[in-house]
Amino acid sequence: MNSDQLEGKWKQIKGKFKQKYGDVTDNDVTFAEGKFDEMLGKLQEKTGKKKEEIKREIEEW
Numbered sequence: 001m002n003s004d005q006l007e008g009k010w011k012q013i014k015g016k017f018k019q020k021y022g023d024v025t026d027n028d029v030t031f032a033e034g035k036f037d038e039m040l041g042k043l044q045e046k047t048g049k050k051k052e053e054i055k056r057e058i059e060e061w
Contacts, residue, residue, distance in 0.1 A: 006059070 014029050043054050 006055070 010033075017024050017029070040051055040054055043049070044051055047054070
């Protein structure tokens with residue numbers, strides 16, 4: 001899965017959340033994206049792996 005596919009899946013998930021939970025706003029989604037990026041940063045710091053490598057591992061799970 002490349003980054004375009006991953007981005008497309010993320011957009012689908014955001015859309016489903018917004019449909020299911022009408023009060024979820026773009027700000028909420030942006031906050032969640034920020035938390036995910038923060039988690040990736042912490043994993044990079046702890047493991048010494050590149051961001052792309054960590055994303056690839058997550059995709060494989």
